Amino acid sequence: MTKRVFVTGAAGFIGSNTVRTLAESGWTVVGIGLGGQEEAKHLRELGLHAWFETSVTLDALWRVESEAGSPDAIIHCAGSGSVAYSMTQPRQDFLGNVNTTLDILEFVRQSSGRIAVVVPSSAAVYGVVHQLPISEDAPLHPISPYGTHKIVMEMLCKSYAKQWGIPVCVVRLFSVYGAGLRKQLLWDACCKATAGTFSFFGTGAEIRDWLHVRDAARLLADAINFSSPDCPVLNGGSGRGISIREILTTVGNLWNPKVTPTFSGEARSGDPAHYIADVSRLNARGYVPSVILDQGLAEYVEWFRAEVGA
Amino acid sequence: MTKRVFVTGAAGFIGSNTVRTLAESGWTVVGIGLGGQEEAKHLRELGLHAWFETSVTLDALWRVESEAGSPDAIIHCAGSGSVAYSMTQPRQDFLGNVNTTLDILEFVRQSSGRIAVVVPSSAAVYGVVHQLPISEDAPLHPISPYGTHKIVMEMLCKSYAKQWGIPVCVVRLFSVYGAGLRKQLLWDACCKATAGTFSFFGTGAEIRDWLHVRDAARLLADAINFSSPDCPVLNGGSGRGISIREILTTVGNLWNPKVTPTFSGEARSGDPAHYIADVSRLNARGYVPSVILDQGLAEYVEWFRAEVGA
Numbered sequence: 001m002t003k004r005v006f007v008t009g010a011a012g013f014i015g016s017n018t019v020r021t022l023a024e025s026g027w028t029v030v031g032i033g034l035g036g037q038e039e040a041k042h043l044r045e046l047g048l049h050a051w052f053e054t055s056v057t058l059d060a061l062w063r064v065e066s067e068a069g070s071p072d073a074i075i076h077c078a079g080s081g082s083v084a085y086s087m088t089q090p091r092q093d094f095l096g097n098v099n100t101t102l103d104i105l106e107f108v109r110q111s112s113g114r115i116a117v118v119v120p121s122s123a124a125v126y127g128v129v130h131q132l133p134i135s136e137d138a139p140l141h142p143i144s145p146y147g148t149h150k151i152v153m154e155m156l157c158k159s160y161a162k163q164w165g166i167p168v169c170v171v172r173l174f175s176v177y178g179a180g181l182r183k184q185l186l187w188d189a190c191c192k193a194t195a196g197t198f199s200f201f202g203t204g205a206e207i208r209d210w211l212h213v214r215d216a217a218r219l220l221a222d223a224i225n226f227s228s229p230d231c232p233v234l235n236g237g238s239g240r241g242i243s244i245r246e247i248l249t250t251v252g253n254l255w256n257p258k259v260t261p262t263f264s265g266e267a268r269s270g271d272p273a274h275y276i277a278d279v280s281r282l283n284a285r286g287y288v289p290s291v292i293l294d295q296g297l298a299e300y301v302e303w304f305r306a307e308v309g310a
Numbered sequence: 311m312t313k314r315v316f317v318t319g320a321a322g323f324i325g326s327n328t329v330r331t332l333a334e335s336g337w338t339v340v341g342i343g344l345g346g347q348e349e350a351k352h353l354r355e356l357g358l359h360a361w362f363e364t365s366v367t368l369d370a371l372w373r374v375e376s377e378a379g380s381p382d383a384i385i386h387c388a389g390s391g392s393v394a395y396s397m398t399q400p401r402q403d404f405l406g407n408v409n410t411t412l413d414i415l416e417f418v419r420q421s422s423g424r425i426a427v428v429v430p431s432s433a434a435v436y437g438v439v440h441q442l443p444i445s446e447d448a449p450l451h452p453i454s455p456y457g458t459h460k461i462v463m464e465m466l467c468k469s470y471a472k473q474w475g476i477p478v479c480v481v482r483l484f485s486v487y488g489a490g491l492r493k494q495l496l497w498d499a500c501c502k503a504t505a506g507t508f509s510f511f512g513t514g515a516e517i518r519d520w521l522h523v524r525d526a527a528r529l530l531a532d533a534i535n536f537s538s539p540d541c542p543v544l545n546g547g548s549g550r551g552i553s554i555r556e557i558l559t560t561v562g563n564l565w566n567p568k569v570t571p572t573f574s575g576e577a578r579s580g581d582p583a584h585y586i587a588d589v590s591r592l593n594a595r596g597y598v599p600s601v602i603l604d605q606g607l608a609e610y611v612e613w614f615r616a617e618v619g620a
Contacts, residue, residue: 058401087473091368091416094466099409106401148469152462156404159458163397 004028005224006064006071008056008100009078010043011035013181014120014173017217018075023047025221030068032056033078056100061107073116073224076104082183083124086146094149101153105160105168114167116227118220119157121172122150123209123237123275132207132241133278136172136233154233161231169227171219174237174277178213178296179303185244186297189251189261190304198252198259202267204245207274209237212291222287237277238289250294254301314338315534316374316381318366318410319388320353321345323491324430324483327527328385333357335531340378342366343388366410371417383426383534386414392493393434396456404459411463415470415478424477426537428530429467431482432460433519433547433585442517442551443588446482446543464543471541479537481529484547484587488523488606489613496607499558500614503565514555514573517584519547522601532597547587548599560604564611 005022009015010031016039022029023046031043031051040051050068054060056078065071079097080086086093101119108115124147125140142148154170161168177186192198211219219236226232248261267273315332319325320341326349332339333356341353341361350361360378364370366388375381389407390396396403411429418425434457435450452458464480471478487496502508521529529546536542558571577583 090419090470090473091412094412102401102404109400142469145469145473148465152465155458155462159452159455160400163400163455 002026002028003072004030004069005073005075006030006032006061008032008074008076008104010048010051011039012077013178014081014176014213014216014220015077016043016046016180017178017213018077018220019043019048020046021214021217021221022075030064030071032060032064056103058103058106061103065111070111071115073118074104074108075118075220075224076101077120077220080146081122083144083146086144086149090145093146094152097149098152098156101156105156105166108166109160109164116224117157117166117168118223118227119153119168119170120220120236121154121170121233122147123172123174123235123277125150125154125172126275129274132274133239133276134235135278136235136281158231161229165229167227167229168231169223170231170233171223171236172233173216174209174211174235174275176211176213176216177300179300181213185247186251186300187304189248190301190308193252193255193259194308198248199262199264200244200248201264202244203265204243204248204261204263206244207241207276208244208247209239209241209275209277210247210293210296211237211289212296215289215291219282219287222285226285234282234285235277235279236282237279238293239277239279240293241274241276242293247297250297251301254298312336312338313382314340314379315383315385316340316342316371318342318384318386318414320358320361321349322387323488324391324486324523324526324530325387326353326356326490327488327523328387328530329353329358330356331524331527331531332385333359340374340381342370342374366413368413368416371413375417375421380421381425383428384414384418385428385530385534386411387430387530390456391432393454393456396454396459400455403456404462407459408462408466411466415466415476418476419470419474426534427467427476427478428533428537429463429478429480430530430546431464431480431543432457433482433484433545433587435461435464435482436585439584442584443549443586444545445588446545446591468541471539475539477537477539478541479533480541480543481533481546482543483526484519484521484545484585486521486523486526487610489610491523495554495557496561496610497614499561499571500611500618503562503569504618508558508562508569509572509574510554510558511574512554512577513575514553514558514571516554517551517586518554518557519549519551519585519587520557520603520606521547521599522606525599525601529592529597532595536595544592544595545587545589546592547589548603549587549589550603551584551586552603557607560607561611564608
């Protein structure tokens with residue numbers, strides 16, 4: 001018998017990749033989220049079984065269950081993923097990230113079945129970092145409302161897991177990238193390269209840990225098996241730190257004609273300087289990312305040219 | 311010109327005492343909460359200026375402001391104060407405690423004025439305690455959803471205070487008691503003494519730090535002046551640890567005829583063993599509790615007899 005999984009935010013960047021990965025692995029995938037009929041059609045092509053166009057609320061979850069059947073797992077990809085949004089719309093960011101998590105956990109608590117819950121968190125929970133690579137046990141000093149809200153999501157997961165024996169796994173995703181992402185550094189870079197002004201905020205020396213969205217999706221799918229009432233928290237990264245300058249230089253070299261990035265020299269408020277994930281906990285569970293960065297970047301640039309035009 | 315303060319949960323135990331204290335100090339006190347017309351009448355006798363029968367939501371706060379005027383301070387006494395409730399109704403406990411705090415902070419953020427916010431938290435945030443007395447810097451290991459939710463409230467306070475310069479003060483109240491409290495240990499004790507069965511759950515050796523509600527109310531009022539964008543967190547206790555057996559022996563001796571407490575010997579899940587507040591941070595700000603425990607207990611027993619009958 002195939003198993004059923006609910007994916008919230010299924011029309012989103014990480015959500016839609018997670019739908020594809022799960023469908024390919026034989027799961028019956030039920031999508032919940034906002035995206036419209038066109039997105040729903042696209043998700044069906046990726047293997048989605050059923051689509052529910054709705055925000056994630058307790059009532060909506062009961063309705064989805066009554067129409068699509070009880071899930072064996074829920075992967076909660078819904079919610080904002082933007083530090084900047086949390087600074088202008090902190091209440092909406094909180095409601096979208098935290099209250100949806102609360103309702104999923106409450107749905108599972110009130111359900112008779114034993115449902116595994118996977119909650120993507122973010123490296124933003126670490127905030128000010130004093131030691132690289134960053135272990136999951138590092139102190140949390142978030143520097144944005146988004147980082148705080150992600151910690152709150154994790155605390156709710158731990159509280160529900162411990163109090164009611166719900167199997168949960170939290171994955172702190174680092175810099176997830178890949179074809180289809182119409183925001184953040186690579187999107188900006190391709191837009192700027194197209195416009196002919198390849199200049200950037202920051203120093204270029206900032207280090208990030210990049211994880212391709214197919215690897216992130218596979219990790220979230222694997223995390224169903226990692227879930228337990230102990231609520232393990234895992235870094236979702238590659239364990240490799242790459243500077244922004246290095247990334248943008250690679251993208252610039254892929255352009256035709258080639259472009260070279262320049263930097264403003266100022267740091268952006270709310271963004272930390274250097275991030276590299278300690279992935280020993282992840283590796284101990286047998287997970288290793290598979291997409292090579294240069295390949296992932298080339299694929300992104302190719303997608304951008306095909307979709308947006310050069 | 312008198313200053314205006316909103317007190318949420320004004321009809322509650324701590325809220326109503328806070329209304330009286332603030333009114334006596336010359337504040338124009340606006341009450342927000344649930345309680346009905348009888349409670350509103352009682353609050354007016356305590357000096358309440360205006361009453362709004364409503365849950366605490368962002369919309370309600372805008373309405374109160376438009377009708378009663380912009381506040382100089384908000385003391386957020388609304389929300390559940392029960393560990394047991396959080397174990398059976400975790401979602402409602404979260405919404406009542408955390409989302410109301412979110413809406414107050416958001417109201418202040420969106421207001422042009424500079425409004426001081428005082429948020430009562432709880433010693434339940436400490437959970438498992440390894441060192442007495444408990445400093446505000448002690449690690450937080452909550453053992454109930456209630457304790458987790460109170461930490462979340464505190465995190466929101468810190469996030470908003472830091473990000474938008476809002477003056478906030480968090481007060482972690484220990485065991486607040488006093489005439490009018492129709493639940494918890496003293497209420498149970500008086501009910502049991504009335505019924506003639508003075509036996510209790512637990513060992514009797516559990517230590518608590520008791521703070522009379524008049525002292526708690528005065529502390530919350532003082533905390534308006536302690537508020538700052540650094541969001542100070544202060545223990546609200548006496549600094550004196552008293553065993554449950556000692557408390558109940560005192561209550562039993564006040565009964566006529568005297569009764570002596572007996573104990574089951576089992577510990578209650580979700581309750582910590584020993585709590586004493588480190589009050590050095592509180593004392594450094596010039597605050598010292600004034601109600602002597604024996605006097606407070608005698609007053610409670612007298613109130614119980616007058617209200618409930620013996």
